Amino acid sequence: MVVSIHSGYVPQQAKIVRTEQMTAAEKLFELQIPDGPLGHEPGQFVEVSILGVGEAPISVSSGPNRGPNFELIVRKAGSVTEAMHQLGAGAVMGIRGPYGHGFPMERLKGSDLLFIGGGIGLVPLRSAIHYALDHRSDYGRVVILYGTKNPNEILFRREIEEWKQRDDVEFFMTVDRGSPDWKGNVGVITTLIPPLDLNITNTTAIVCGPPIMYKFVIMALRSKRLEHDQIYVSLERHMKCGLGKCGHCQINHLYVCQDGPVFLYSDIQDVKEAL
């Protein structure tokens, strides 16, 4: 008798239905799997594989209620992501997952939601934003803060216009460095926090961005008197398996791929390697 092993690593085929070049470095992929929908929670990720090249963990960026397909937004960062960028509609890539703990959207019902996304950090937040907008009456205010390095790196331009039009979404954005035709805010994302008028007791902040951003955003939220257990963060680490085995994603005793990538800040504030 021979038994097959490692079925947990076997990817399913995902067909690229549509792609969209979002910026010079970021490309959107709309994917379809045979037994779709994917069945993910907002904030979860998949391992994407390009056979012969490798795998990369990528957040699911679309909300779970947006039809049978799902969307990934991929930044060209190295070999796998570059190989993905070479693929167009009709091509196939491998997908396994979804993995990890996402944002607890059920538990947050009734809360005001404050989304804070830095750069590509908006990509995983977007799935939670979709969820909140698709269940709009379940939540209080929806405030979205978004910062990028410069205007060229702004993602989801069309969607942002829609958010701006809605009167049940408050959207603010800033860029670190402007350009001659940039009319909006200039400055780091933390500058958007002090002017906010928040209902402190009923607000939950959901934060995702580059590693250096967290410390400053959390300080700014603290000075707004938000408690540590009102802040969720999504963390990025080197990942190889997504199954809590390969060890690459550890922060102290935690495994980001299984225990995270979304953590309640109060749960990790004393975890020394977290932020």
Next chain:
Amino acid sequence: MTAKKVRVGFFDFTGCEGCQLAKVSMENELPQILEHIEIVNFREAMSEKSWDMDVAFIEGSITTPACVERINRIRQAAPILVTLGACSTIGGINAIRVGRDLDEIRQEVYGDKRYLFPSLPVMPVSAVVKVDASIYGCPPNPKDVARFLTQFLAGKIPQAPKYPVCIECKLQGNACLLVQGIPCMGVVTRAGCGAWCPSKGQFCYGCRGLIPDANLDALRISFEECGLSQQEIDNKLHLFSGRELEKLS
């Protein structure tokens, strides 16, 4: 696959010529490789615009102003430039000259005619032009070259490991030579050769160059404990990594 063959040019600089594909004991794989690549020869007199190639493989290190000029021309013509072997990748065994009086070496090598050959300090290709990828080793390991080529042809710019030979040595289950007092360079040397030498009971002499942040102070202590003199330690370190050491200091 019937995709268009990748056009590859090979260019020799100063080196021992032990790196050429056919010589890296890849005779068996060569026919399969040639299904995917086409080796093109250029007459160097032609203008670089007519050098129609996808990749340039560079063997040997940069030692003269003429080398500098030539590598610049190749770089202009090649969309992707790959160094092959220790000489072109890390300055190689040539870099023994680093730290020695150039005139003295010229005397040794060229005798009385030395002033006809202006020499530069031995440089890896990356000291002069941008290098897209490197095949390490002196000589390169056939398996590593095969891995490089397949990854490359699959559309990946292959990266050599940044961890030391010890990882591969332990995958083989070898008992550590350094622990037994044999001065093995594997602890500071870039992996990728499958711990070729220690697996045969010979110490690693560091042909793939240093890993980033190699702990050289610790290496000196360990090598002293092996009974090596400072001079012997310096020689061992400079054999392949003279150029890298220079950069560090």
Next chain:
Amino acid sequence: MKRRGLLSQKAPLFIRHLMNKGQVYGPVKNKTQMPEFAQVDEPSRVVLDYTTTVLPPKRLFQPPEETIYHFSRKDFTVEPAKVSGDGLKILVGLHNYDAEGIACLDYQMARGPADEGWAARRRNWVFVGVSYEPDQHHFSPSVGIGPDHRNGLDLFMDKADGGYNVELLTERGASLLDGFGGWSAPLPETPAPKFHNRLLPMPSDLPHILARSYEHPIWQQEAKRCFSCGSCTMVCPTCYCFDVFDELQLDMESGEKKRHWDSCQVAPFTEVAGGEIFRKETSSRVRHRIYRKFKYITDHYGRPFCIGCGRCIRACPAKISISEVMNNLARKAAG
């Protein structure tokens, strides 16, 4: 407990007998004359009297390098790797601490999504232990694995005067002895082995010592000599980290997804695209390994995740010793 005497010269016969019952594995001499856990083809090649092996018996259940699946890029087919699930497998010559190391990994591999490779390869084993003479690095009794420890073993060959006393520990083990006629009366016992290394603190104190040592200067002191070479973890019977990679054949169509053991001690272990290394300082990596052994996993496993085999000390080219580190921390905490 039942015991039977086995004279040294009868040991190969006994192993031959076991080879009729199932596939036998054990410490056999490799090409460099070192004992290494592998399948036994010839009883005389089994080394029952050994100090320790370079790699732990874990290599039988999670090979240093293995295929995860085979693939074809042409039609995107993926074929998972297979292992043979048939028949009884007998591991002879296992030291008692190594049986505990396997137990540690049984625990870890079943947490969360279970590792199917481990689960499949771990089926149908009988473990035959053997006693050993500790060298200057073994400290197993300090983590609760003294010479009389028999957890996880089915039979035990206790070294005695002129041979072994074979202890029948489980029914599975006892049933293997059916049909073997080479027994003698129990042999005179030899004195219990002396250990030359030990941990000063009690096992239960180890996590507490680490709980207050995170910022201790010792990590930086040890880091001065550490090469970040990874040997300590590659030889550790309770380490399980690995790297995943693709290997393509030269036909550019078929290939394999593979994994090989990896180490948290090498700098690129936590590196992400863009170059950020989350555990950048050598001292943070040295600390991480030791916390993994005596705190992080211990906090939920309930016991040290180190079995005191001393392999990491023997393998370390910088002479860094996990027992010495813990003892220094304990002394400083006490004094």
